[in-house]
Amino acid sequence: MAPTTFGSNQIAALALLLLSLTAGVSATNPKANEYKSADCSGDKNFSHAANGLTWVTMDDSSHCVYLANQDWSHRTWQAYSDKTSNGGLCWGDVLGNLDGEEHNLDTTYSKRIKCLLNCATNSGASRYDMCRPVGSYIKKENAAYRGSPW
Secondary structure (H helix, E strand, O other): OOOOOOOHHHHHHHHHHHHHHHHHHHHOOOEEEEEOOOOOOOOEEEEEEOOOOOEEEOOOOOOEEEEEOOOOOOEEEEEEEEEOOOOOOEEEEEEEEEOOEEEEOOOOOOOOOOEEEEEEOOOOOOOOOEOOOOOOEEOHHHOOOOOOOO
């Protein structure tokens, strides 16, 4: 069997296909982009996007967050009133579950959103990936624990 050769048009089409597939994959990663503005306009303050992104702490200078998720039918972002540190974990009051798009960190709830947890909402999810009950209080020493009590 003779080796297959590709013309420049075929190579360009293949490169375009691969580029579009790569762009589609990165667009589906969970993301939480922080903005200094109250309406998520202007330049990003901080950008968080990665496959498996779980905990995201909000910088004190941010006032809005734009959220995306791989599958909104089985996952959500939970808002928390406290963070252990920048780049740390969520603790305090579980303020609520946030859908996609823009959320003002200062006015969405009666307390400022300081941390976000990407978690599962479906009953078949692992107990270590399940969201905590909205309205519950998580002690700082239990911030990393997401087991059966939740």
